[in-house]
Amino acid sequence: RSYLERIAGHNPALNCLVTVCETEALQAAEQADSRIQAGETGQLLGIPIVHKDIFCTDGVKTSCGSRMLDNFIAPYDAHVVSLMKQAGAVMLGKANMDEFAMGSSNETSYYGPVHNPWKAGSVPGGSSGGSAAAVAARLCAAATGTDTGGSIRQPAAFCGITGLKPTYGRVSRYGMIAFASSLDQGGPMARSAEDAAILLQAMAGFDERDSTCAEQPVPDYLATLNDDLKGLRIGIPKEYFDDGLEGAIADSIQQALDEYRRLGAELVEISLPNSRLGVPTYYVVAPAECSSNLSRFDGVRYGYRCSDPRDLEDLYKRSRGEGFGAEVKRRIMIGTYALSAGYYDAYYLKAQKIRHLISDDFRAAFEQVDVIMGPTAPSTAFAIGEKADDPVTMYLSDIYTIAVNLAGLPGMSVPVRPVDGMPVGLQLIGNYFQEGRLLNVAHQLQ
Ligand code: GLN
Numbered sequence: 196r197s198y199l200e201r202i203a204g205h206n207p208a209l210n211c212l213v214t215v216c217e218t219e220a221l222q223a224a225e226q227a228d229s230r231i232q233a234g235e236t237g238q239l240l241g242i243p244i245v246h247k248d249i250f251c252t253d254g255v256k257t258s259c260g261s262r263m264l265d266n267f268i269a270p271y272d273a274h275v276v277s278l279m280k281q282a283g284a285v286m287l288g289k290a291n292m293d294e295f296a297m298g299s300s301n302e303t304s305y306y307g308p309v310h311n312p313w314k315a316g317s318v319p320g321g322s323s324g325g326s327a328a329a330v331a332a333r334l335c336a337a338a339t340g341t342d343t344g345g346s347i348r349q350p351a352a353f354c355g356i357t358g359l360k361p362t363y364g365r366v367s368r369y370g371m372i373a374f375a376s377s378l379d380q381g382g383p384m385a386r387s388a389e390d391a392a393i394l395l396q397a398m399a400g401f402d403e404r405d406s407t408c409a410e411q412p413v414p415d416y417l418a419t420l421n422d423d424l425k426g427l428r429i430g431i432p433k434e435y436f437d438d439g440l441e442g443a444i445a446d447s448i449q450q451a452l453d454e455y456r457r458l459g460a461e462l463v464e465i466s467l468p469n470s471r472l473g474v475p476t477y478y479v480v481a482p483a484e485c486s487s488n489l490s491r492f493d494g495v496r497y498g499y500r501c502s503d504p505r506d507l508e509d510l511y512k513r514s515r516g517e518g519f520g521a522e523v524k525r526r527i528m529i530g531t532y533a534l535s536a537g538y539y540d541a542y543y544l545k546a547q548k549i550r551h552l553i554s555d556d557f558r559a560a561f562e563q564v565d566v567i568m569g570p571t572a573p574s575t576a577f578a579i580g581e582k583a584d585d586p587v588t589m590y591l592s593d594i595y596t597i598a599v600n601l602a603g604l605p606g607m608s609v610p611v612r613p614v615d616g617m618p619v620g621l622q623l624i625g626n627y628f629q630e631g632r633l634l635n636v637a638h639q640l641q
Contacts, residue, residue: 198243198333198335198336199215202215205312205334208315209312211290211310211319211329211334212289212290212334213290213304214248214255214258214289215287216286216288220285220288226283227285237282239284239397241283242336243285244286244287245289245290246275246276246286246290247289247325247340249292249371250273251272252269252286253270255286259296260292260294260295260305261294261520262305262517262518262520263499263519267498269370274367274369274402274405279398284397287335291306291307291324295374295523296346297322297523299321299322299346300319300577300583300589301319301321301322302579302583303521313354313618314617316579317577317578317579318577319331319576320354322350323342324353326338326340327350328350328354331354331356337385337386341374341382342358342379343378344593344596344597345595345600348622349593349608350384351384351620352610352619353572353575354576354618357386357387357607357608357609357610358384358385358391358607358608359384359630360382360599360607361398361399361630362380362604362628362629364408364411367402368380369404369405369408374488375481377484381398382398383398388634388637388641389641391634392638396413414631419634421639423458423459424455424458424460424636425459427565428463428563428564429564431452431464431567432467432560433464433466434466434468436570439573441614444570444574446612447614455640466560467556467560468556469553470553474590474591474597476549476601477600479529480543480601481526483534483543485530486528489519489523489527492514492518493515494518499518553598554602557602565632566625566632567623568621569595569621571619572596573592573595575614575615575619576617576618599624603627604624605629606625606633607634608621608623609621609623611640
């Protein structure tokens with residue numbers, strides 16, 4: 196009830212939730228309460244959370260931030276949603292997001308921008324901006340997000356919370372509306388590494404309904420949170436501290452690195468020579484996959500349908516033309532172009548090759564170090580509207596996060612010293628399935 200009151204008080208200004216499920220939440224809370232009375236002790240029992248509106252929720256609208264799905268009520272739960280439901284979490288509502296998770300500022304949502312709780316008029320980051328703002332403003336205890344090219348980590352950094360993108364395949368994508376299937380990964384957004392560990396514990400694990408889900412055992416993430424960091428080797432990529440990074444942010448990151456040194460870690464300079472190719476590679480691979488994934492929205496099966504179509508072609512064209520926003524259309528056009536005969540080799544195939552080189556850089560680095568650290572984003576939260584007309588500048592706000600998705604590695608953002616009152620995120624990158632290590636390292640800083 197306390198969280199629902201906070202939502203009623205603050206959501207009108209923040210716009211971070213697009214659906215609030217008051218009756219269902221109170222019912223779920225009562226059920227959790229009876230489970231607690233009966234002696235059950237799960238960590239998530241009765242914990243109020245929100246899901247990014249990209250996760251299908253049985254009987255509750257799942258819009259994906261798009262007019263295309265404004266009328267869509269999924270007849271089933273995403274795997275992550277059902278796991279958290281079983282664990283007794285109480286869903287308060289669904290979080291606003293960039294349309295189909297395409298964006299870095301939450302401005303592409305059909306439901307309007309989300310405001311950063313730290314400063315009205317600033318973006319919360321994206322695409323999981325609603326989730327990040329809701330956690331930061333204490334409208335829920337924790338939230339889910341998804342990260343295709345930084346969408347958990349960058350909004351976590353902009354809103355001063357902790358976000359973790361797991362290894363590709365760690366968390367099932369079943370029921371998570373697809374953007375770029377070889378990159379998409381769901382994960383927790385929380386107030387601390389400890390809370391993120393509790394959430395990940397519930398979300399992770401094999402699911403046969405996602406063919407890319409890994410059959411790896413899930414370790415006890417809470418058990419290793421307090422491992423000491425003596426002898427930990429931290430790789431500092433020199434490419435992450437170039438001219439594109441604001442000086443005051445570099446100072447905050449440096450202060451956190453000094454703290455790690457005090458905790459017994461050793462800092463090692465490393466190089467990720469192909470990291471500068473991350474953004475251009477991503478903007479071929481992700482749109483290519485999105486153009487294929489979004490072909491299912493045809494106005495026939497479900498979702499938006501235009502009124503009075505003249506014929507089938509008119510139905511397709513107008514349903515998609517009216518149902519999708521500008522950024523989604525831009526991605527579909529770029530992707531279709533990159534996959535078309537004559538351009539496939541020049542763009543898509545080349546991007547796939549560079550993707551391998553980027554993974555190889557990380558593989559080589561992890562032979563020398565245990566974790567990699569750097570900034571999550573090159574700036575703090577910018578003003579709503581500041582980059583909206585310049586997609587390339589917007590794309591560059593993911594310059595430090597995108598390579599991690601291309602390589603399929605786990606990455607995390609944790610809050611460090613703010614700059615001018617605005618939050619800054621330190622990014623931690625781990626080797627495959629080293630989420631436990633990342634959570635441990637993050638927890639030691641908090
Ligand atoms: N900002 C990136 C994009 O617009 C990443 C989005 C994401 O991770 N879902 O594609």
